Amino acid sequence: MLDDFAIRAGLAGLGVALAAAPLGCFVVWRRMAYFGDATSHAALLGVALALAVDLPVFAGVLVVALVMALIVSSLSERHVSTDALLGVLAHAALAVGLVAVSLLPGQRVDLQAYLFGEILAVTQTDLITIWGGAVMVALLLIWRWQALLSATLSPDLATASGGNPKREQLILTLALAITVAVAIKVVGALLIAAMLVIPAATARPFARTPEAMAFWAVAVGAVAALGGLAGSFTFDTPTGPSIVTLAAGLFALSAALAPLLRRG
Amino acid sequence: MSLIETRGLSLRYAAQTILHDVDFAIDRGEIVTIVGPNGSGKSSLLRALIGALRPAAGTVTRAPALRIGYVPQKLQIDSTLPLTVQRFLNLPERRKPEAISAALARAGVPELAARQMADLSGGQFQRVLLARALLGEPDILILDEATQGLDQPGAAAFYRQIEEVRTSTGVAVLMVSHDLHVVMAASDRVLCLNGHVCCEGTPEVVADAPEYRALFGTGTQGALAMYRHHHDHDHADHDHDHSHGGH
Numbered sequence A: 001m002l003d004d005f006a007i008r009a010g011l012a013g014l015g016v017a018l019a020a021a022p023l024g025c026f027v028v029w030r031r032m033a034y035f036g037d038a039t040s041h042a043a044l045l046g047v048a049l050a051l052a053v054d055l056p057v058f059a060g061v062l063v064v065a066l067v068m069a070l071i072v073s074s075l076s077e078r079h080v081s082t083d084a085l086l087g088v089l090a091h092a093a094l095a096v097g098l099v100a101v102s103l104l105p106g107q108r109v110d111l112q113a114y115l116f117g118e119i120l121a122v123t124q125t126d127l128i129t130i131w132g133g134a135v136m137v138a139l140l141l142i143w144r145w146q147a148l149l150s151a152t153l154s155p156d157l158a159t160a161s162g163g164n165p166k167r168e169q170l171i172l173t174l175a176l177a178i179t180v181a182v183a184i185k186v187v188g189a190l191l192i193a194a195m196l197v198i199p200a201a202t203a204r205p206f207a208r209t210p211e212a213m214a215f216w217a218v219a220v221g222a223v224a225a226l227g228g229l230a231g232s233f234t235f236d237t238p239t240g241p242s243i244v245t246l247a248a249g250l251f252a253l254s255a256a257l258a259p260l261l262r263r264g
Numbered sequence B: 001m002s003l004i005e006t007r008g009l010s011l012r013y014a015a016q017t018i019l020h021d022v023d024f025a026i027d028r029g030e031i032v033t034i035v036g037p038n039g040s041g042k043s044s045l046l047r048a049l050i051g052a053l054r055p056a057a058g059t060v061t062r063a064p065a066l067r068i069g070y071v072p073q074k075l076q077i078d079s080t081l082p083l084t085v086q087r088f089l090n091l092p093e094r095r096k097p098e099a100i101s102a103a104l105a106r107a108g109v110p111e112l113a114a115r116q117m118a119d120l121s122g123g124q125f126q127r128v129l130l131a132r133a134l135l136g137e138p139d140i141l142i143l144d145e146a147t148q149g150l151d152q153p154g155a156a157a158f159y160r161q162i163e164e165v166r167t168s169t170g171v172a173v174l175m176v177s178h179d180l181h182v183v184m185a186a187s188d189r190v191l192c193l194n195g196h197v198c199c200e201g202t203p204e205v206v207a208d209a210p211e212y213r214a215l216f217g218t219g220t221q222g223a224l225a226m227y228r229h230h231h232d233h234d235h236a237d238h239d240h241d242h243s244h245g246g247h
Helices: A004-029 A033-041 A043-053 A057-077 A083-103 A111-116 A124-153 A155-160 A165-187 A189-206 A210-235 A239-262 B042-050 B085-089 B097-106 B122-135 B152-169 B180-186 B203-208 B210-216 B219-232
Strands: B004-013 B016-026 B031-035 B057-062 B068-071 B140-144 B172-176 B189-193 B197-201
Touching (some): A004 A033, A004 A124, A033 A043, A033 A083, A033 A165, A033 A189, A043 A057, A043 A165, A057 A083, A083 A111, A083 A189, A111 A189, A124 A155, A124 A165, A155 A165, A155 B068, A189 A210, A189 A239, B004 B042, B016 B042, B016 B197, B031 B042, B042 B057, B042 B068, B042 B140, B042 B172, B068 B122, B085 B097, B085 B122, B122 B152, B140 B152, B189 B203, B189 B210, B197 B203, B197 B210
Parallel strands (some): B031 B172, B068 B140
Antiparallel strands (some): B004 B016, B004 B057
């Protein structure tokens, strides 16, 4: 069972949890779930682009996810309701990405791998990319933690204290794009947003401070990633859905326990 | 120089002009109150002063290294964000525990540090916001209808707290309020706003101004007169009741 590829897969899953879980806390706190959807769905377009011009997939996904995240970010700054618009973008990005991949000349792309993740495809190089990206996201969040929290709490309060909420939003946008690029191999474009939101939501009842919530989210994400990978091996199910299914199960458990924790 | 000064300030929101040609300044230690009907641009002016709203025209000049203590009208904390009072007061900068205890005590809620923000009552929440504003040792406190949602004794107690802080620290105070008579009475200067500066001056001058009366009628005149009467009395024997810290 502890073959090289199994260890690589496990490490890849842990890397994704390390980046996605704390970032996911901000996605939840700031109500940016659709933002995550739109950005991660755009990843597929990045895959098509990378294959078309012979770039590493990671680079293509990173660029397209970043562009998408910036578009969504600037749209949500306007005062109009962006809910419907984000929904349109999220699904349009996915559809256009699927069409673009199918149009690639002479390529037979394993679409399943990019949509749902594929542990067997995680190479040594992938692992370095995944951990490089994950550590970068983690460091970015740790470095800006206080400012990010302040901006999340209230942009006006942050501004009055000399902060710059727009810059913090930009940093989250960048972190999101990196996370998407890192996670696509492991959970796939369709379910990256789930790895952002579910561990954070699962951790919420157990936390009294933002830091505790981020910590427990990483723990939940790690358990889901490793358990999901094991399940995926055992039952020969697609990786991404297996990880997310386990995460959802943990969330259900946490939600059931929440009322007991409330009065303590 | 003034702490904050605006020249010909205009503010626009979604292609609509909400304020135009505002010349305003506040100096060290002053208490200035902004009054005006709903939608008159009071909150927008404050947001422009703290730098959260970009002027459509004109300028906002803040004194170099100006420390602002801002208390917003209300602060909606998402229920997914767990936050103790202690943690909240450590944003954006980490503070010493003693400083936090001192600020909470000065805001009249010394016992709240370990509580969740979400569990606080309206009055407690506003006082925690005040404590946070005080933590940075501000040059100016900017309060945007800080007593909204408090009952009258709660609001009165809150303003007593502000007055006390001003007396002990010399901080300038700029506030927006609906509690006209309470607030105007305590102010050095009143600014009456309705899309522009209608009138400005000491509470007495503003209360007598035809522009102000056109907006608020003469109803508040009685309250102000009552206040004046009250104010003429000897201050030496008045004692504030601080026993009911949390409402």
